[in-house]
Amino acid sequence: MHPAIEQIHGGLVVSCQAYPGEPLRHPETMAQMAMAAVEGGAVGIRCQGLADIQAIKGQVEVPVIGIWKDGHEGVFITPTLRHARCCAAAGADIVAIDATRRPRPDGLSYAETVRALHDEGVVVMADCGSFADVEQAVEAGTDIISTTLSGYTGEREKTDGPDFELLGQMIESFPDTPVLCEGRIHTPDHLAQVMAMGAWSAVVGTAITHPTTITRWFADKLA
Numbered sequence: 001m002h003p004a005i006e007q008i009h010g011g012l013v014v015s016c017q018a019y020p021g022e023p024l025r026h027p028e029t030m031a032q033m034a035m036a037a038v039e040g041g042a043v044g045i046r047c048q049g050l051a052d053i054q055a056i057k058g059q060v061e062v063p064v065i066g067i068w069k070d071g072h073e074g075v076f077i078t079p080t081l082r083h084a085r086c087c088a089a090a091g092a093d094i095v096a097i098d099a100t101r102r103p104r105p106d107g108l109s110y111a112e113t114v115r116a117l118h119d120e121g122v123v124v125m126a127d128c129g130s131f132a133d134v135e136q137a138v139e140a141g142t143d144i145i146s147t148t149l150s151g152y153t154g155e156r157e158k159t160d161g162p163d164f165e166l167l168g169q170m171i172e173s174f175p176d177t178p179v180l181c182e183g184r185i186h187t188p189d190h191l192a193q194v195m196a197m198g199a200w201s202a203v204v205g206t207a208i209t210h211p212t213t214i215t216r217w218f219a220d221k222l223a
């Protein structure tokens with residue numbers, strides 16, 4: 001197993017992302033956010049965009065999961081082989097890619113994409129939206145499978161918290177593949193629950209690194 005996957009075992013990965021047009025969208029700001037997360041106990045960082053990957057790799061020792069979001073609908077999380085290669089070249093230790101069964105913009109299949117990346121020594125994480133996506137990802141030999149896109153592709157309901165049901169199915173069906181839980185882990189209790197279920201590691205984004213949303217959670221109580 002690749003050392004970067006071993007290093008995140010049993011721990012918390014923090015996703016540091018600011019969205020287009022947001023005040024915190026700056027590589028140095030995201031690097032500072034990542035350093036703060038590591039100080040708090042993060043064993044890995046997930047981040048978006050080549051500039052952020054480079055900036056964060058320069059500041060933290062923990063493994064970095066890199067993605068490149070291009071667009072905002074359909075297949076947009078590291079949608080093509082080119083995007084994935086760029087993430088690896090920018091320094092990502094693990095590259096997460098869209099692992100849905102939807103057509104990819106470059107016309108390659110998911111399996112062809114993973115094969116090409118593996119030939120180049122890239123560690124791949126599958127951002128899945130359903131159990132059928134997970135099956136495809138395991139079939140392709142993906143290094144890590146994740147619940148990232150559950151609730152965002154129309155195949156599964158967008159649960160209030162993490163998709164415990166999908167996570168449980170993944171852990172039970174594929175005991176030999178590291179399973180990450182990502183998406184809507186909003187409380188420390190959610191995190192404890194998914195780890196107790198047997199997740200290899202878990203990724204928390206919004207609840208730690210997206211102050212606009214967190215502020216809204218509070219402000220909405222006053223509305």
Ligand SMILES: CC(=O)N[C@H](C=O)[C@@H](O)[C@H](O)[C@H](O)COP(=O)(O)O
Pocket residue numbers: 015017067077148149152182183184185203204205206207
């Ligand atoms: C669906 C999608 O685009 N997810 C993105 C993937 O990188 C991010 O916007 C999420 O913040 C990340 O997955 C972490 O999840 P949460 O922020 O819920 O803890």
